[in-house]
Amino acid sequence: MKISRKVSEGILGEGAFDVLAKAKMLEASGVKVIHLEIGEPDFDTPEHIRKAACDAIMRGETHYTPSAGIQPLREAIAEYVGEYYGVKVDWSKQVAVGTGAKQTIFAALCSIVEEGDEVICPDPGYPPYADGVRFSGGRPVFVRLRPEDEFRMTPEAVNEAVTSRTRAVIINSPHNPCGSMLTREQVRGICEVAQDHDLWIISDEIYRGIQFDDFEHVSPMEFAPERVILIDGFSKRYAMTGWRLGYSVAPAEITKNIIKVLNVTTSCPVAFTQWAAITALRGPQDFVKWVAKRFKERRDIALAELDKSEVLRYVKPTGAFYVFVDVSPALRKLGLDSKGFMEWFMEKRNVAVLHGSSMGPSGEGWIRISFGNSDENVREGCRRLVEEVDRVVKS
Ligand SMILES: Cc1ncc(COP(=O)(O)O)c(C=O)c1O
Incomplete structure (x- = not known):
């Protein structure tokens, strides 16, 4: 067989x-x-977030939720992302909550990649990028991050990797495994390449906030929000790895696809962790x-x-x-x-x-x-x- x-x-x-x-x-x-x-x-995980989860369980928040997540969490994400990046986010059309950022990466790739498409991935990089591309029938095209460039993905290298089959470029800043961060000029340059070739930009910002030496975090949301699929979550910033909660913020047509993938894979994220995540976003950030x-x-x-x-x-x-x-x-x-x-x-x-x-x-x-x-x-x-x-x- x-x-x-x-x-x-x-x-x-x-x-x-x-x-x-x-x-x-x-x-x-x-x-x-x-x-x-x-x-x-x-x-x-901070105590106020754990307590919010306990309260939610005791309230009986233990059932299925909508596949894209509960409305109050999607609203909180839209507000948080909108404020941070200075953009307008429609919670009902652009926000999808998944079981970890990992699932939203997978759902995003399934949502844009067709047989034979190419997606530019950082190498080294987080392995689920390339796996998600291959699973979707596409081909990961690796852009080598070189120690000489301080392990940053340069716009020139991205441009060189583009072909007529390229659908998207994945960036990850701060970066796993190198701890590198893209400069403003590099992010702007990658956005220009994406604009020139009509590419999606999957921007995995799960480590945003964990940055040192006053190094500035720059997101493509600043330059080309209309083509960005933002990936983020609660695992790293709020020490919530075991809660399995992440999200994407993306243009409406992509989000529709992402929600379909979430629907067929997990039905919905865990109910009470979603309530706790609202507390994470709206509570103290110290x-x-x-x-x-x-x-x-x-x-x-x-x-x-x-x-x-x-x-x-x-x-x-x-x-x-x-x-x-x-x-x-x-x-x-x-x-x-x-x-x-x-x-x-x-x-x-x-x-x-x-x-x-x-x-x-x-x-x-x-x-x-x-x-x-x-x-x-x-x-x-x-x-x-x-x-x-x-x-x-x-x-
Ligand atoms: C770059 C990157 N993106 C996404 C994730 C996934 O995070 P989550 O726990 O929310 O699935 C990780 C986890 O290690 C990561 O390193």
């Missing part, structure tokens, strides 16, 4: 979850592992500032350790909570690829990191370190990495 190659070959999945499973297996054998692989804040401050401290802890290495190379992250580290000298010495290195390092020093190859072809030779762990664990994990890599390379 046949199975779908579209899934077995087309969908690669998110490597971080595989590494987590591997680390958990090691832990089951009694070993204590330092987790620097998974992309989630280790902080608890937690978001605190999260950004704590991640900056963690970044500085990680970089202080990495700087002790005579071998490791990285580009200083300005946002998100990752640093992408070049381990290629150690790979050459060990005769391993980045996945082999991830396994070797986990076994040898009990630290879980994410192999760069899981984030796209250009990620080979690199690893991603997440700051989603305590200061002590981030410091100790990086210390072990430096110790091991320097020893291997110098031996």
